[in-house]
Amino acid sequence: xxxxxxxxxxxxxxxxxxxxxxxxxxxxxxxxxxxxxxxxxxxxxxxxxxxxxxxxxxxxxxxxxxxxxxxxxxxxxxxxxxxxxxxxxxxxxxxxxxxxxxxxxxxxxxxxxxxxxxxxxxxxxxxxxxxxxxxxxxxxxxxxxxxxxxxxxxxxxxxxxxxxxxxxxxxxxxxx
Ligand code: NI
Numbered sequence: 409x410x411x412x413x414x415x416x417x418x419x420x421x422x423x424x425x426x427x428x429x430x431x432x433x434x435x436x437x438x439x440x441x442x443x444x445x446x447x448x449x450x451x452x453x454x455x456x457x458x459x460x461x462x463x464x465x466x467x468x469x470x471x472x473x474x475x476x477x478x479x480x481x482x483x484x485x486x487x488x489x490x491x492x493x494x495x496x497x498x499x500x501x502x503x504x505x506x507x508x509x510x511x512x513x514x515x516x517x518x519x520x521x522x523x524x525x526x527x528x529x530x531x532x533x534x535x536x537x538x539x540x541x542x543x544x545x546x547x548x549x550x551x552x553x554x555x556x557x558x559x560x561x562x563x564x565x566x567x568x569x570x571x572x573x574x575x576x577x578x579x580x581x582x583x584x
Contacts (some may be wrong), residue, residue, distance in 0.1 A: 412447045412461040417513045419462075423559040426457075426464045432492040437467070438533045444469045445488045453511045455549045457556030460512050467492040467530075468553035478544030482525075486546065491530035491538055496554045498523040499541075505571065506548045507584055510562055517578055519571035520562050522548045 415421050429437060440463060448456040448469055455470035472486040502524040509517045526547040528539040542550065552562060566572060571583070578584045 409446045410443050411450050412443050414447065414451065414456075414460055414511050415462055417510075417561055419512075421459050421462050421464060422512055422556070422561060424459065424464050425559050426459050426466045426557045429465050429467055429492050432467075432531050432533060433535045437465075437492070440465075441467070441469060441490045441533055445490075448488070448511075451511050454545075455553045456511060457553045459556050459559070466494065466557045468494070468556065470549045470553055472546050472549070476545045480543045482540075482542045483544030483546045489538065490532050491528070491550070491553075492532065494528055494530035494539070494550075494554055494557070496550065497527045498551070499525040499527060505568070506545075507571075508548060508552055508562055509575070510552070513561065513563075515574050515576075517573065517575050517584060518562060518566055519568060520552075520565045521567055522551050522565075526550060528554070 444456050444461060457468040458465045469490050471488050474485040477483050477485050503521050504524050505519040506522050507517055508520050525543045527541045528550055530538050532538050
């Protein structure tokens with residue numbers, strides 16, 4: 409396993425539409441996913457998409473830590489998970505501002521409008537289906553990571569630029 413170098417905002421790979429994974433069960437995909445999980449943990453992130461490690465493929469890893477889960481029945485803690493070739497459907501009617509950061513935009517955090525409830529599908533490295541209907545943090549992290557596969561970074565989604573800042577200033581101000 410290896411810790412991978414994370415592309416930061418400004419790198420063109422973050423603005424590309426990523427390509428579908430031809431064979432999710434291929435050994436090189438399994439290795440990439442293992443390395444991405446290790447990289448996410450090392451960086452203390454909640455999610456990491458392949459373009460963020462300079463690989464323009466449609467897959468991402470994520471986790472839902474107990475302290476981040478909203479407590480909803482469909483937003484429970486999850487250990488490291490992978491979604492390959494995801495499809496995402498936003499369930500309209502409840503959009504909420506959620507604080508999020510990005511390992512490609514280090515040190516910053518913003519309140520971003522996201523659908524509270526989504527449905528998503530994909531497969532894991534055994535080719536088994538993953539996903540379902542989820543809410544809260546789980547729904548937010550999947551929307552954020554899915555955006556990376558379309559070359560979209562969270563500042564594009566922002567509507568209130570007063571809720572955007574450096575982590576330490578936001579904490580000092582009591583905003584987050
Ligand atoms: Ni990100």
